[in-house]
Amino acid sequence: MLEIENMQVSYGQSKVIQGVSFKAEKNETLAIMGRNGMGKTTLFKALMGILPSKADKAMIDSESIQGDESHQRVAKGIAYVPQGRMIFPAMTVEENIETGLEKSGDRVIPDDIYALFPVLFDMKKRKGGNLSGGQQQQLAIARALVTNPKVLLLDEPTEGIQPSIIKDIAKVLNEIRKMREITIIVSEQVLSFTMEIADRIIVIERGNFIHEDKRDDVDAAKIKKYLSV
Amino acid sequence: MFGYSMAEIGNVFVMQGFSGLSLFSVLLLMALGLAIIFGQMGVINMAHGEFMIIGAYATVMLSKFAVKYDFVNYYFPFAMIVAFGLAFAVGYLVEFVLIRHLYKRPLDTLLATWGLSLVMQQIFRSAFGAKEVSAELPEWMLGSFKPTPDIDIPINGVFVMGLTALITAGVFLFMFRSRWGLRVRATVQNRVMAGAVGINTKKVDRITFALGCGITGVAGAAFTTIGSTGPTSGSLYIVDSFMVVVFGGAASLLGTISSAFGIAQAQSILQFFMTSSMGKVTTLLTIVIILMMRPEGLFASKIRK
Numbered sequence: 001m002l003e004i005e006n007m008q009v010s011y012g013q014s015k016v017i018q019g020v021s022f023k024a025e026k027n028e029t030l031a032i033m034g035r036n037g038m039g040k041t042t043l044f045k046a047l048m049g050i051l052p053s054k055a056d057k058a059m060i061d062s063e064s065i066q067g068d069e070s071h072q073r074v075a076k077g078i079a080y081v082p083q084g085r086m087i088f089p090a091m092t093v094e095e096n097i098e099t100g101l102e103k104s105g106d107r108v109i110p111d112d113i114y115a116l117f118p119v120l121f122d123m124k125k126r127k128g129g130n131l132s133g134g135q136q137q138q139l140a141i142a143r144a145l146v147t148n149p150k151v152l153l154l155d156e157p158t159e160g161i162q163p164s165i166i167k168d169i170a171k172v173l174n175e176i177r178k179m180r181e182i183t184i185i186v187s188e189q190v191l192s193f194t195m196e197i198a199d200r201i202i203v204i205e206r207g208n209f210i211h212e213d214k215r216d217d218v219d220a221a222k223i224k225k226y227l228s229v
Numbered sequence: 230m231f232g233y234s235m236a237e238i239g240n241v242f243v244m245q246g247f248s249g250l251s252l253f254s255v256l257l258l259m260a261l262g263l264a265i266i267f268g269q270m271g272v273i274n275m276a277h278g279e280f281m282i283i284g285a286y287a288t289v290m291l292s293k294f295a296v297k298y299d300f301v302n303y304y305f306p307f308a309m310i311v312a313f314g315l316a317f318a319v320g321y322l323v324e325f326v327l328i329r330h331l332y333k334r335p336l337d338t339l340l341a342t343w344g345l346s347l348v349m350q351q352i353f354r355s356a357f358g359a360k361e362v363s364a365e366l367p368e369w370m371l372g373s374f375k376p377t378p379d380i381d382i383p384i385n386g387v388f389v390m391g392l393t394a395l396i397t398a399g400v401f402l403f404m405f406r407s408r409w410g411l412r413v414r415a416t417v418q419n420r421v422m423a424g425a426v427g428i429n430t431k432k433v434d435r436i437t438f439a440l441g442c443g444i445t446g447v448a449g450a451a452f453t454t455i456g457s458t459g460p461t462s463g464s465l466y467i468v469d470s471f472m473v474v475v476f477g478g479a480a481s482l483l484g485t486i487s488s489a490f491g492i493a494q495a496q497s498i499l500q501f502f503m504t505s506s507m508g509k510v511t512t513l514l515t516i517v518i519i520l521m522m523r524p525e526g527l528f529a530s531k532i533r534k
């Protein structure tokens with residue numbers, strides 16, 4: 001469970017996240033939707049401790065993550081799949097995943113990871129930088145998953161990826177949630193993808209949450225209007 | 230050529246080649262340390278030569294001690310370990326006190342480490358005196374092999390070379406087979422992301438810097454077999470070792486090894502045919518010309534970014 005109260009993030013003088021509050025439960029997938037430049041990445045980076053932020057409260061389960069550095073937050077149970085993947089290009093696929101083993105202390109990659117992403121098993125010894133965009137996305141998810149997170153953050157996982165692979169990613173995310181009963185928070189612009197995975201949708205605009213719906217009550221036309229320019 | 234017969238020239242090449250081994254060892258170890266600190270972390274450490282001298286003084290002191298307690302024949306491997314440990318510890322401290330505050334400011338790092346080098350030189354001067362001191366080399370290291378009557382191969386060069394090869398292999402294993410190496414490489418490739426997968430990047434920085442200094446300390450131990458140690462001896466080698474790193478391609482360990490070998494051998498062999506400074510000039514000119522053709526160094530990395 002992740003609980004945030006009144007989080008604010010600024011770049012110098014310009015405040016980009018204007019005091020947002022939300023709570024995401026265990027075994028829930030929450031989608032944060034918004035157009036380009038509305039603050040999704042900024043919010044995720046702040047949650048990850050990459051950007052400094054102010055908040056009245058920032059908790060994972062009953063532990064505060066206020067002021068923690070990224071690696072401490074990972075240890076408390078957040079994992080991050082950034083926009084643009086950001087895998088380590090000069091390392092092999094296997095080594096990329098191993099960087100995530102820091103928290104569990106395992107020496108070898110657990111089998112269930114390769115069961116989720118068979119393609120990564122076949123490409124174990126290849127350099128990460130030489131994978132396709134879709135494969136890199138899977139690699140980034142695998143690297144985050146081996147940290148055994150309680151909360152998994154994915155920033156626009158479908159960006160630049162073809163429809164058939166988007167379907168695969170949706171399937172994998174649903175499977176992960178079923179298997180591990182974790183909290184998944186995903187930022188998105190594609191409504192069809194969101195509808196396949198999310199239990200709840202929040203719309204962000206200029207750093208404010210302006211709309212929230214359970215999936216079953218979603219008025220697609222209304223959300224589409226928020227997402228179009 | 231120069232009035233020598235072909236056979237004589239052959240002998241000269243072999244002998245100078247082997248006597249170049251010690252220089253190669255010193256340069257390689259220093260450059261490995263630099264390659265780790267500069268190539269992997271982007272820090273230009275102007276006090277690098279002084280870290281070498283820490284190792285050299287440690288070796289000299291230990292050799293005096295060995296003479297007194299009569300274990301001159303065995304002290305050298307211990308000296309390398311002590312040299313490593315001492316330089317590692319000082320490096321760890323320096324990273325903590327100085328370097329870590331300057332990571333995003335390369336120019337300030339340059340100035341700060343230059344200042345540090347002056348401070349360290351003065352400390353050496355106060356502690357050990359301005360006069361150069363030499364290590365007592367064990368008897369068995371002083372002789373030479375004579376495979377043919379015309380060829381002399383110094384034993385100390387071969388010995389130091391062997392140890393250097395071991396250390397180099399160790400560095401490779403550390404970087405490419407160990408968990409620590411994985412952390413270092415991840416941090417180098419993407420610091421922010423390394424933190425976001427759970428790596429404590431500040432700790433990685435400290436260990437990486439200290440490791441680079443430690444290896445340089447071992448270079449100092451090797452250095453005592455070819456020269457005498459004074460407070461400023463390190464500064465003579467700093468330029469050469471930067472040259473090795475840049476020439477080899479800053480991020481490539483393999484490049485560092487080949488370029489250390491090339492530069493040490495070129496200097497040593499050319500010195501036989503011309504004066505030592507002419508030899509240096511010729512080497513330097515060659516490097517400049519090659520770098521003009523391959524600005525990224527001999528071994529640029531081949532991964533798309």
Ligand SMILES: Nc1ncnc2c1ncn2[C@@H]1O[C@H](COP(=O)(O)OP(=O)(O)OP(=O)(O)O)[C@@H](O)[C@H]1O
Nearest residue numbers: 011016034035036037038039040041042043083156
């Ligand atoms: N480093 C920065 N310095 C200053 N302003 C920034 C910086 N990064 C982002 N911004 C601004 O903050 C706002 C939010 O950007 P952010 O990257 O969080 O948007 P986003 O919702 O992730 O957009 P996209 O869908 O394009 O990824 C934008 O107006 C952007 O211009």
Ligand SMILES: [Mg+2]
Nearest residue numbers: 040041042083
């Ligand atoms: Mg974004």
